[in-house]
Amino acid sequence: MTLSGRVAAITGASAGIGLACAKHLAREGVAVVLGARRVSLLEATAKAITDAGGRAAIVQMDVTHEVDAQALAGMALREFGRLDIMICNAGFGYYGPIDDTPADVMRRMMDVNYMGTFHGARAALPIFRAQNGGHLIFISSIVGRRGIPLMGAYTATKAAQAGLAESLRAEFAGGPIHVTCVYPISTPTEFVDTMARDFGQRISGLGPKQTVDDVARAIVRCVYRPRPEVYPHPISRGLAVLNALVPGFTDRFVRRFGRRREVVAERP
Numbered sequence: 001m002t003l004s005g006r007v008a009a010i011t012g013a014s015a016g017i018g019l020a021c022a023k024h025l026a027r028e029g030v031a032v033v034l035g036a037r038r039v040s041l042l043e044a045t046a047k048a049i050t051d052a053g054g055r056a057a058i059v060q061m062d063v064t065h066e067v068d069a070q071a072l073a074g075m076a077l078r079e080f081g082r083l084d085i086m087i088c089n090a091g092f093g094y095y096g097p098i099d100d101t102p103a104d105v106m107r108r109m110m111d112v113n114y115m116g117t118f119h120g121a122r123a124a125l126p127i128f129r130a131q132n133g134g135h136l137i138f139i140s141s142i143v144g145r146r147g148i149p150l151m152g153a154y155t156a157t158k159a160a161q162a163g164l165a166e167s168l169r170a171e172f173a174g175g176p177i178h179v180t181c182v183y184p185i186s187t188p189t190e191f192v193d194t195m196a197r198d199f200g201q202r203i204s205g206l207g208p209k210q211t212v213d214d215v216a217r218a219i220v221r222c223v224y225r226p227r228p229e230v231y232p233h234p235i236s237r238g239l240a241v242l243n244a245l246v247p248g249f250t251d252r253f254v255r256r257f258g259r260r261r262e263v264v265a266e267r268p
Contacts (some may be wrong), residue, residue, distance in 0.1 A: 003225060004029030007080040008223075010073050011063050011120055012090030014041035017139055017187065020216035021087055022049065022056070028220060031055035031080045035072040035091070037062055055080065063090045063116030066123075073123040082131060085223060086124035087212075088117040088161075089139040093154040101153045113157035117164065125177070133176040135226055137219060138165050142183045145240040148254045169228055178226035183240075184215045185233045208233060 008025050012018040014036035023031045026049045034042045039060045057079040061068035076083040091113040115188035118139050130136025142160030143151055165181035173180060173220050186209045210233045218232035231237040243250040 002029060003220075003223060004164040005031075006084040006223075007031045007033065007076050007082050008085035008087060009033040009035065009076050009083060009120075009124070010087040011035045011061070011069075011072065011116060012047070012139075014038045016089075017184065017212050017215050018087070019045060020091040020212035020235075021089070021219055022027060024216040024220050025085075025211070026052070026054035026056065028223075029054075029059075030085070030223075031076075031081075033057045033059060033072060033076045033079065035063075035068070037057045040045060056101065063088075064111045066119045069116075069119035069123040072120075074129060077109040077127065078221070083124060083134065084129045084131075085135045085137065086120050087137045087139065087219070088120040089141070090116045091157070093151070095154075096149055097150060098152050106153050109153060109157050110160070113154075114164075117161050121164070123210060135178045135180065135223060136165075136168065137180045137182060137222070138162075139182050139184070139215075140165075140186045140240050142236050143240060144181075145183055146243040146250060146254065175224075180222055180227060180230055182215070182222075182230045182232065183236065185210055185236050187215060199234055208235070 003025070006029070008030050008040055010018050010032060013022050015032035018036070022034055022045060026032050029128060032049065032055070034045060035058075036042055037060060039058070042058040046058050049056040049218070051103040057075055059068070059072045059075045064071060071084055073086070092109065094101055094109060096103055124134060124136060140156075140161040141158040144162045147155035147159075162181050165179050166201055168179040168224045215232045218230050222230050239250070242253070
């Protein structure tokens with residue numbers, strides 16, 4: 001099986017997991033449409049892909065705007081004639097107790113993490129139906145399967161993604177449209193730097209980690225062979241199982257891997 005000729009649209013493609021997915025899919029022959037707010041980073045990535053013989057286009061977008069998600073899907077059709085894969089990846093986090101989480105931050109996080117996914121799905125699904133095939137991929141988090149201390153707000157947005165994916169999977173079960181939810185563990189990206197920049201909080205702690213390339217490789221494997229769920233760090237699937245069987249014990253278990261928060265000077 002080959003992925004050559006397929007087309008993927010990716011939100012949050014300027015850095016982190018989205019950027020890694022773009023590079024790995026392009027190497028497999030997939031044409032990629034990169035969406036994010038930072039045009040200069042998108043242009044650099046698209047140039048690197050095309051210089052290597054791949055195909056890429058860019059769209060400056062904000063996932064909280066439905067019209068921007070429609071523009072991303074529309075670019076795939078205009079530039080490459082089709083859309084086979086929509087990767088809804090854009091997101092950010094906040095660390096702290098619920099009573100220390102500003103309501104406007106919670107609204108913004110839900111708008112980006114969940115509504116951004118919702119907009120991406122709404123943009124892609126009419127195209128998939130018309131083509132009689134396609135693959136929605138939502139980048140959630142392991143905390144979407146099992147919350148950890150002091151990340152309740154972020155966890156809620158990731159659990160919302162998981163619930164949407166489950167509902168859509170049931171809707172399209174047995175048909176040519178596939179829906180996958182990806183549950184990475186802690187992955188070094190700009191995620192932590194963004195929290196330091198925007199909220200003045202530096203997070204550190206214990207627990208296993210994986211690289212963006214680990215996640216991207218797992219997603220490429222899933223594109224070749226669609227699956228309902230992907231755990232790029234396979235052992236982390238056990239946490240979801242443990243939580244289903246003994247949630248009280250899991251409450252105490254995850255406290256061992258709680259993060260530490262320290263106030264840092266705001267960046268210029």
